[in-house]
Amino acid sequence: MRTRISLRNKLLIFAILIAVVPLVVAGRSMIRIAQDELKSSANGELVAVAEQLVSEINDRSERTWLAPLLLIRNALDDERLGVPEKIALLTLGIKDIPEFAALQITVEGAPVPVVVTNSLFSKRLATAGLDPLGVLRLPAEAVEAASSSGEFHVGQATHIPETDDWLATIVLPLRTRFAGASSVLSVRVDLDRTRHFLEAHPFAKTGFVTIVDAQARRVFDPGRTDLGEVSFVREAVGLLNGGTRTIAAGPYVRPDGEPMLGAYAFPRAFDWAILVEKRQRDAYIAIDRMIDSLLRWTVAGLAVAGLGALLLAFRISRPIVEIDRVAGEVAKGNFQARVQGVRSHDEIGELARRMDDMVVGLNERFHLQKFVSGGTMLAIRDSGGGIRLGGQRRRATMLFSDIRGYTAFSERVDPEVVVEMLNLYFQHQAEIIQQHGGDVDKYVGDQLLAVFQGEDMVGNALRAAIRIQEHTAELGRQHPEWGLALGIGINAGDVVMGAMGSTDRMDYTVLGDNVNLAARLCSHAGPGRILLSESVREAVETCPEFTISALPPLAVKGKRAPVPVFEAWRRETMDLPS
Known part of the structure; x- marks a missing residue:
């Protein structure tokens, strides 16, 4: 025996499906779209932080260090200056640029270079029991190797364990020859301000800022930890060594199993990769809260939709569907269609009667407009009161x-x-x-x-x-x-x-x-x-x-x-x- 489903129940089921299915699909779509948008926003935030850090390092290296150093070199190349004046120029440069720990002129064949040191930095070294000149003086072999690499060379950062200081080396060949011999200008740059800038960056409160060199070792880490086992670091170092300095972001998993989001960028002056990282659970916390809120609203919407579908099936659906049928026929150009079977004396019945009257009027207007010009029709529409x-x-x-x-x-x-x-x-x-x-x-x-x-x-x-x-x-x-x-x-x-x-x-x-x-x-x-x-x-x-x-x-x-x-x-x- 076949189960008979009444028309009312059919309408109820149909109305519930019509109301609920779009809501469920829309809710899932909204959740998926929101997830994608928030993930994209998280990646964008990481990229923005990486770009900001790289921009700051580029600005320091090019404006604060390299630009003054080029001015000093140009002055040293002036043949009108004697040796005392050039030494005085080095002393003035050290005084005016506190991040310069030492300036050095190395002349080929000379037994010792000319070194001018920063008094405060030298005092800090001496307090730690170190010989300032021994620490800050750049060996002739290192100068020769660096100067042969081009117009200027920025060396890797070196660590002084006794004072926990980090120094970078910049080498520029001089055009002036001393006693017929070539000479080189070099500077030891104190990276303390750069390190503190990275450590104090607001992002460091919720994420991680790491700098690695071309060997995947951490910079500003006394132990020079090797991070080569991290896939994200290997990817960044591979680009660094390949000369492709492209900013990128994406998810990865640490060796300890922690899901992470990361982005990397590369400063121009150093063979470094700047890594900014965030735990996925921290980056996507807004997604979890949003999904929970959407689920609650979706459940509430489903309840309201079910109740509305029930009312629609029992009272409104049939006359509305009939009126919709007539409206569809009129849209197709059939002005002979009329609302059938709606005899109630409420608002729905009145709507059905007005629909029939409207169709009659549209039929008359449709045929009448063929007998007047387009300008007449436009004037009628624009006239307002006639x-x-x-x-x-x-x-x-x-x-x-x-x-x-x-x-x-x-x-x-x-x-x-x-x-x-x-x-x-x-x-x-x-x-x-x-x-x-x-x-x-x-x-x-x-x-x-x-x-x-x-x-x-x-x-x-x-x-x-x-x-x-x-x-x-x-x-x-x-x-x-x-x-x-x-x-x-x-x-x-x-x-x-x-x-x-x-x-x-x-x-x-x-x-x-x-x-x-x-x-x-x-x-x-x-x-x-x-x-x-x-x-x-x-x-x-x-x-x-x-x-x-x-x-x-x-x-x-x-x-x-x-x-x-x-x-x-x-x-x-x-x-x-x-």
Whole structure:
């Protein structure tokens, strides 16, 4: 025996599925998107910190150390300075740049170099029982090896265990030769401020900042711990040694199993990799809180959706579905659809009756709008409280077309054929006019009036006229027995546009002398010809797509003097009938 499920239960199940499934899918999507965004944000934060640290180290090495050192070298290369002045210059440099622990000039073949030390740093070394010159003096072999590497060389950081100081070495060859021998300027830089900057960085409170050298050993670590077993460090060192200093970020797992997020970047002056790391559980804590909140809201939403689905199934769904069906039919253009089976006397029933009344009104309006111009419909929409009699001065371009040979044609064929021909010709013209931004204002017998407005209204009207003549010529080739052609007249200028007639029967159209002139030009246009007024010629005479020629002035009704007349056709197709 088959289980029978009532329609109400079917609607209930369907409504619950419709309400719950999208909510579940949307909740999962939101959680996944939020996870991706927060993970991306965490990676972005790490990259930003790495870039900031590298920028600070680059700034220190290039502006604080290298730039003054280059100035000192340039001064030492000045041959006008003697040895006492150059030593004084080194002493001044040590005094002005506290991070310079020692400045040294090494002359090839000289038994000892010239070394000027920072008094405070030397005192610190002496207090620790060290010989300052022995610690700070750079051996000749190290100077020679460093100077052969290029314009300048930055050596690896070295550690002084007794004072826990770290020194970097910068070597620059001098251009001046002393007693015919080459010489080198070198400086020992105290990295204490750089180390403290890294240790005191705000990120270090929630994450880890580590510097490793090209051998994967930690810098600023007295034990020089080898971190080569960490995959993330190996990746960074591989790029460092390969000369590809690309900033990157991503997840990895420490050898102890701790999931981490990390990013690395590379300063320009040192063969270092700056690593910034964060435990994933710390970086994604916001994700966990957000997921918990979303889950609570999703459960609450599911409960509300289930209750709403129940109410929908028992009271609202059937009439709403029926009304929706009618709305869908109307959207397809079926204005004969009506709401069926809804007889309640509540708001839903009233909505169904109003839907039927609306469909009737839409049907009437749909058919009525075929009998008025687009300009009329636009005026109705813009009028707000309704159209009133009267007009406004507007600038527009008028296109009149008239069928040549119509009278003879209508006398020799049946009226039904005449109507068929007129509809064919008007259909082609209306489509072209609309394609070029125009609006068919009215049809009068075999004549058509179109109005163009806007920035390029004259050009659009002329393009439409040329296209109409081309189509008409094609119709003439298809129906040579008709013997028909079109004459077109175009004028542009100020007109009065508005509602004309009575309060009970109006016609939204254009009036004025410029409209009359367009009509007169049309009446003088021979088969296949397009006549233009002076205002139209002035508007399009610079357009390369048209060819315009002057015709003898015409004496037209309503004008005391003959008016200038011009003829136009498309420049690249000059085979229109003349």
